[in-house]
Amino acid sequence: MNLYNLNPKYRILVTGGAGFIGSNLCESLLANGNTVVCLDNFATGKKSNVTPFLSNKKFTLIDGDIRNLSDCHKACEKVDYVLHQAALGSVPRSMNDPITSNDVNVTGFLNMLVAARDAKVKRFVYAASSSTYGDSKNMPKIEDVIGKPLSPYAITKYVNELYADVFSKTYGLETIGLRYFNVFGRRQDPAGAYAAVIPKFVMQLMNHESPHVNGDGSFSRDFTYIDNVIQMNIKSLVTNNTLAVNTVYNVAYGKRTSLNELLDLLKEYLTEFDLKIGSVKTTYGPIRKGDVPHSLASIEKAKELVGYNPEYNIREGLREAVQWYWNNLK
Template sequence: MTRRILENSKVLITGGAGFIGSNLTETLLNQNNQVTVLDNFSTGKMENLLPFFSRKNFRLIVGDIRDLDRCREAVQGQEYVLHEAALGSVPRSVKDPMTTTAVNVLGFVNMLYAAQKAGVKRFVYAASSSTYGDSVSLPKVEEQIGRPLSPYAITKYTNELYAENFHALYGIDTVGLRYFNVFGRRQDPDGVYAAVIPKFVKSLLEHKSPTINGDGSFSRDFTYVENVVLANQLALLAEAPEAVNQVYNIASGERMTLNELFFCLRDNLAAFDLEIGKVNPVYGPVRAGDIPHSQACIEKAKARLGYAPVFDVRSGLREATKWYFENL
């Protein structure tokens, strides 16, 4: 099936030096778009952008989304905004709710306000599966959420409310994409708040036992980054009125336990280094704010955006582990 792609357009990507943002930047540059990145490098890395500095259609603005004037500067002349900038991580938000709220709420409203004033065609933003909170229903359906379990989750749900309100009051078109446990190339394995997959991979490459929080039975809908890149383009290009000003689950639509994840990663990496096959995990306490299971229903995204995952979990893990082996 031929997929529509965004070409010859002007796009601002906030958080473009981050994991997801840099993958979006690379793809859109390769499709002959003019891409501007706004990033303060609090979590993003300059090395993620270095390959793009030689491209005439790339521009970097160093700035913080908490600075409204910088946001206004960044959106000038842009047709589209992909808002990826945020402070992620449930544990980080539990430890420091003030900074998480300032970046994820004030920063979001700054960007939404600046984009509306600049007349951008569409504002597509990174929402989160954490919004489902204590809801125990599986799979997760967009219209049925529970109570948020962390400050981070509250901020991401607040983003959805602001986007809905700004459309109703000011007419700006938005699309929210609730990402489910995204992984892939350029995802940082270092730091206290690194995601589980790159942390596991780094430990395995060092022949060290990674720590699994809990007994390994918790499960997640792990989603390869190429699926997210696809979803963002579909959200930018959606034309049907019922497809816009909505929130969508962006996921694989399947679950994998942390134990299954560990052994899949170990098997993939052992193909490059046999010693990795001898490493076993250790188990630690469950993290505060973690939910036991998460799986997305992706039928709404399929029906209204034409979304269909290009990679399932296992094929995505093969791609990711090969990249990590070659680049870590």
């Protein structure tokens, strides 16, 4: 396997490597022959996500916290690249507890930048967020035009971009930020109060429970399959285009799907396993505070500068995801 021309000799740190996106990155890197260090405190990540990797001599698991600078320094030792995925996600969570979101997403991020700088890593690729666009009405979202943040979470992710820019200019640390748009796929946790909408809906439908939609279902998102996200992370590591670094990119498919359309697709694929799912009704309620009505990304910048070419649209991604959930969680 040659993962988008990534040299297998490199040692790569994945923070939040036991999480949904992080564990998928670890798996792909190990399959490519890379040495992988995973730093996670298991606040939201799961040990079961990395258990299959523990027998691989090229995998090192560090049970640590990005809020602890010494843990960050330990994780960055002899590392060539950093894929920084560790964060406390969820807009509602940040509304309920802004202090902890700030501690993890801002202080933790700064600790990782300092540790990466001190270790002289070649490049620091980090998870940014589409929430940075805030109240911007522009459609599609273009990287250079953002609005005011609508949640504490959005503020923390925008601060990440500002810190990364300062570190690239002040210390010469190469950084690339990836503004994720509603990523979904295998290993995404359907449980908990802050579960993402797709795995939550899938589990409800599999249990013949009515999915609950905030609003009338017309809100739309640029849903992005995990394999597209893996591609963009790796291409961000390997690009030698000097214009491609020290900037941010949208990571999405470039099409939007309403929540009602999403539910129709999920029922279509799930009824292949259980016909009763087709008759499960949807319930609707008030719009959630901090929610953006519509989200759609322009991916032209990523295509032009990094060679990003997303291979999975919403239908292809959902079919793969539904198959995984049915096989692993039913």
